[in-house]
Amino acid sequence: MNSGLEARDLTLCYDDRVVCHELSLQIPDDRFTAIIGPNGCGKSTLLKALARTLRPSSGQVLLDDRPIGARGSREVARRVALLPQNPVVPDAIRVRDLVARGRYPYHSLWRQWSPGDRAAIDEAVELTGVGDLLERPVAELSGGQRQRVWVAMVLAQQTRTLLLDEPTTFLDIAHQFDLLELFARLQRDGRTVVAVLHDLGQAARFADHLVLMKEGAVVAEGEPEEVLTPDLLADVFGLRSVVVPDPLTRTPMVVPVPSSVPAGTA
Amino acid sequence: MSATAPRLVRLGNAVAVPVTRRGMTYAWSVTALVMVLAVATLSLGDLGVPLDHLPRALTGGADGAEAFVLERLRGPRLVVAVTAGAALAVSGSLFQTVTRNPLASPDVIGLTAGAGAGAAAASVFWSGAVPVPVGAVAGAVSAAMLVHLSTGRGFSSPSHVIIAGIGVAAMALALIQYVVLVGMRDQSTALAGYLAGSLSARSWQHAALVGAALLVLLPAAALMGQRLRLIEMGDELADALGGEAHRTRFWSLVVAIALAAAAVAVAGPISFVSLTAPQVAKRITRAPGAAVLSTALTGSLILVVADLAAQQAPVVRDLPVGILTAGVGGLYLGFLLVREWKKGTL
Numbered sequence: 001m002n003s004g005l006e007a008r009d010l011t012l013c014y015d016d017r018v019v020c021h022e023l024s025l026q027i028p029d030d031r032f033t034a035i036i037g038p039n040g041c042g043k044s045t046l047l048k049a050l051a052r053t054l055r056p057s058s059g060q061v062l063l064d065d066r067p068i069g070a071r072g073s074r075e076v077a078r079r080v081a082l083l084p085q086n087p088v089v090p091d092a093i094r095v096r097d098l099v100a101r102g103r104y105p106y107h108s109l110w111r112q113w114s115p116g117d118r119a120a121i122d123e124a125v126e127l128t129g130v131g132d133l134l135e136r137p138v139a140e141l142s143g144g145q146r147q148r149v150w151v152a153m154v155l156a157q158q159t160r161t162l163l164l165d166e167p168t169t170f171l172d173i174a175h176q177f178d179l180l181e182l183f184a185r186l187q188r189d190g191r192t193v194v195a196v197l198h199d200l201g202q203a204a205r206f207a208d209h210l211v212l213m214k215e216g217a218v219v220a221e222g223e224p225e226e227v228l229t230p231d232l233l234a235d236v237f238g239l240r241s242v243v244v245p246d247p248l249t250r251t252p253m254v255v256p257v258p259s260s261v262p263a264g265t266a
Numbered sequence: 267m268s269a270t271a272p273r274l275v276r277l278g279n280a281v282a283v284p285v286t287r288r289g290m291t292y293a294w295s296v297t298a299l300v301m302v303l304a305v306a307t308l309s310l311g312d313l314g315v316p317l318d319h320l321p322r323a324l325t326g327g328a329d330g331a332e333a334f335v336l337e338r339l340r341g342p343r344l345v346v347a348v349t350a351g352a353a354l355a356v357s358g359s360l361f362q363t364v365t366r367n368p369l370a371s372p373d374v375i376g377l378t379a380g381a382g383a384g385a386a387a388a389s390v391f392w393s394g395a396v397p398v399p400v401g402a403v404a405g406a407v408s409a410a411m412l413v414h415l416s417t418g419r420g421f422s423s424p425s426h427v428i429i430a431g432i433g434v435a436a437m438a439l440a441l442i443q444y445v446v447l448v449g450m451r452d453q454s455t456a457l458a459g460y461l462a463g464s465l466s467a468r469s470w471q472h473a474a475l476v477g478a479a480l481l482v483l484l485p486a487a488a489l490m491g492q493r494l495r496l497i498e499m500g501d502e503l504a505d506a507l508g509g510e511a512h513r514t515r516f517w518s519l520v521v522a523i524a525l526a527a528a529a530v531a532v533a534g535p536i537s538f539v540s541l542t543a544p545q546v547a548k549r550i551t552r553a554p555g556a557a558v559l560s561t562a563l564t565g566s567l568i569l570v571v572a573d574l575a576a577q578q579a580p581v582v583r584d585l586p587v588g589i590l591t592a593g594v595g596g597l598y599l600g601f602l603l604v605r606e607w608k609k610g611t612l
Contacts, residue, residue, distance in 0.1 A: 053505035077508035084506070088366060090498035092552055104496060105508045109489055112283045113274055157507070 004029045004192055005050055005080065005161060009059035012045050012216075019045045020216040022059065027161075032187040033194045034203035036227075037213035038237055043196045044085060044165050046213070050194070051082035051163050077105035081159040083150055085166050089138045095149050096134040099124055102156030116158075124155035128182065144175035151182065162186065164195040168202070180206045204228055204251040212236055228252040289551045289560055296563040300348065303570045307344050308336065310578050338469075346468040346532055347573045347587075348566040349476040351539055353529040355547075355565020356487050356558055358540025360522035363494045364515040365424035371541040372406075372526035375431025378535035379438035380409020381527065382461050385534070386445040399475070399531035406527035409434050410519075421519045422512050463536030463588020465573050472532040479528035480562075486521050488558040494518060537592040539565050568594070 005027040012020040019042045027033055027050070035043045048054035050061055052068045061068040068076055081102075090098070099121055106114040125131050128148045133141065138149055147167065154162060164183065168176040176199070184206045187193045197203040203210060204224035212220040212227050214236045220227045233241050233254060240257040273290075275283045309317050315332045323332050335341075358371040372378050384405015388396040412434045417426035442461065496509035504511040526540065543565040551560050572590040575582055582590060 048502065051506045053502050072508075073505070073510055074508035077506060080506075082502070082506035084500060084502040086500065087503045088498065088500040090495070091368070091548065093498075101495065101499065102507070104492065107492065109492075110283075112492055 004064065005194075006062040006065075007046070007050065007059070008062060010046075010049060010056050010061065011058045012042065012049050012054060013057045014045075018057075018216070020049075023217060024059075025211065025218055025221075027192065027194055028209055029192050030187070030190060031192065031209045032184060032207040033192075033209040033211060034197045034207035035194065035211045035213060036197055036200060036203050037219075041213045042216040043213055045216075047082065047163050047165050047194070047196055051080055052076050053082060074105040077157065077159070079159055080161045080163060081154045081157040082163040083154045083165060083167060085169070087150055089146070091139075093138050094134070095130060095136055095138055095141075095152075096121075098138050098149055099130075099134075099152045099156050102153040105157060120156050120158050124152040127155055127186070128152040144171050144178070147171060147175070147179060148182075151179070155186075160190075161192040162194065164193070166196050166198065169198065176202065200228060200233075200254045201246065201251075204253070205246060205249055224252050228254055286551070289557060292547070292551045293559050293563055296560070296567050300563065300566050300570055303567070303574055304344055304348070307347075307570065307574050307577065308340050310574075313339065342468045342470050342473045343465050343573065344570070345470075345473040346476060347465055347569045349473060349480055350465075350529040350533040350536065351543070351565035351567070351569030352484070352562035353476055353480055353525040353565070354536060354539040354569075355543030355561045356484060357522040357525035357529070358542075358565075359544035359547075359558070359561045360487060360490075360494070360518045360525075361540070362544055364421075364497055364518045364522075365427060366498065367424060367428060368545060369541070370424075370428060371538075372522065372530075373535075373537060373541060374435070375413055375427060376409045376434035376436075376438055377406050377431075377523060377526050378530055378537070379435040379442070380412075381406035381530040382535045383438040383441040383445070384408065386442045386461070390445050390448070399472075402531040402534075403527045405438070406523065406530055409438060410523045421516055427519075461534060463534035463591070464586040465533055465569075465576070466586075468532065476528050476532050479525060483521050483525050483528075484558060484562060487518075487525075490514060490518055490521070491558055534586075534588060536569065536588040538594070539568050539591055542594070543568055 007023055007025040010020055010023045010025075011018065012023075023046065025046070035046065037043050045054065049056055052061065052073070055069065063071065063076065063079060100117065102124065103114065103117045103120060106116060125134065128151050130145070130148050130152050133145060133149065138146060141149065147170075151167070162183075167183070168179055171179065180202055183193050183195060195207070197207070207224065210221060210224050210227040211218055212232060219236055220232055228243055230241055230243055233239050233243075242255050242257065243252045244255060245251070246253045273285055273287065275285050305317070305320065309315050309320055313331075313335050315323050315328070315335055319328075319332060322328070323336055328336050354372070361370045361372060361375065362368055381402040382405065384401040384403070385398045386401075387405070388401025389398050392401075413427060413430045414420055416430045416433070417423060419426060421427055493504070493509045493514040496504035496507050497511050497514060501511035504514070529536070544561050546568075547557060547560040547564040551557055568591065569587070572594065573587045575590055576585055576587045577583065
């Protein structure tokens with residue numbers, strides 16, 4: 001089942017600081033993987049390496065069993081898309097033009113428009129529901145609208161795999177759910193989705209595969225029920241909690257134990 | 267609602283470059299304007315070639331005083347204004363795009379000051395041995411290399427490039443002041459004109475130098491346009507889209523430095539064309555990214571206007587053209603700063 005993305009003995013550094021040490025991980029195809037873990041545990045760094053935007057110090061990332069670093073940058077960009085945490089909105093750009101930039105991997109020096117562009121952009125616009133915004137400057141949009149436009153840009157890239165770095169962080173709860181529903185739908189339509197998420201309940205509800213990280217290493221991975229256990233959460237987050245089933249979806253829901261409740265009673 | 271296909275400039279199946287109607291209109295309008303001003307530059311004033319003589323004079327039928335004005339006085343000067351303006355503008359546009367900073371330009375990163383210092387040293391210390399333009403190019407390239415070395419990470423971090431550039435510019439200005447102080451009086455006076463940027467007494471050799479640089483570097487800049495548009499969205503996204511941010515930034519800056527060095531060698535460190543032209547072009551065409559053609563034409567326009575004023579306008583007549591562009595540019599810079607400040611991004 002695994003022909004897609006794989007990290008093998010990956011060591012990742014910023015300058016001299018080692019973030020991940022000999023990490024290995026297989027991203028399951030056609031599923032929604034959520035990478036969770038405390039701040040600074042290397043989630044985003046791992047995502048960057050998977051997207052070929054950070055060169056590993058040692059080890060390699062394999063895409064379809066071939067090292068990603070040995071492949072052309074555009075070739076990889078037609079297969080894997082990354083939505084970073086803080087993309088920059090270019091001055092005065094309109095939604096239409098921003099979405100169209102996702103088509104770069106299909107262009108060449110002289111051909112800056114390819115025949116598939118129009119259908120790809122239309123589809124991305126349709127999926128994200130930004131059709132009414134096409135002529136608007138991106139800078140004028142609300143946070144939720146803007147994030148949808150970025151997702152549309154990434155979808156216009158027409159990759160089988162989507163890597164999303166904290167895609168919901170700055171949004172209100174309604175927009176968060178909105179986007180997560182969209183990602184879940186994209187996965188059902190046949191894409192592999194990998195997202196760094198902070199909200200454990202949301203991760204459990206929308207993702208079907210969780211990767212729990214601590215200090216640059218993968219501590220646990222599997223179904224949400226296997227990963228979100230009080231013991232693992234205490235170990236990784238230093239958080240006392242009980243895990244109960246979500247009343248609507250039956251997926252695990254983490255309830256932190258307040259300090260006013262003495263140990264042993266929860 | 268459908269995302270309609272953009273208008274394309276096509277050449278068979280191999281070339282397809284999207285253009286906007288607005289961008290085309292702007293390019294044609296500015297071209298027309300530059301041509302009108304070119305005619306004015308050649309025909310206005312006491313020495314001007316009268317309008318009805320101009321067609322014949324331009325096709326080789328000029329003689330006597332008219333030939334002298336056309337071939338020695340105003341012709342080269344006009345061509346230098348058009349080409350140097352374009353070179354400075356595109357250089358500025360590249361700087362601004364790769365640093366994602368609308369205030370970046372060869373002025374700000376110390377390139378023009380370096381060129382000035384090189385020219386100053388050449389004219390005062392090695393007068394006769396080193397031609398001033400050669401000194402200018404050497405100074406510009408040294409400044410760029412100093413910036414590259416002193417950031418500790420080359421050109422990869424925009425904010426480091428700008429901070430290092432400010433330091434290099436300050437050192438270069440100090441060197442200029444030192445040279446002017448110790449230099450002989452007459453040389454210093456000629457130098458003062460050069461340091462403000464001037465187009466008077468240019469020759470066809472000057473025009474040819476910038477022209478040749480443009481011929482090579484403008485297509486290079488245009489070809490990098492696509493990748494530069496990706497860099498605008500941040501290095502990470504540019505890399506993820508296959509845009510190779512670091513390599514693109516490095517080569518863009520090499521092209522930008524070469525363009526600025528060519529212009530500065532011939533016309534002196536003319537201020538603010540490189541800062542303002544890209545911003546003006548961007549705002550009017552509403553095209554994000556480095557639209558090379560519109561930017562180049564805007565630079566030509568600004569410099570031709572300023573030089574026409576330097577030749578013909580009352581009050582400012584005979585001032586070095588760099589002072590005029592600095593006057594206009596200074597106002598514009600103020601406007602930009604206020605705008606950034608209001609947006610809270612400064």
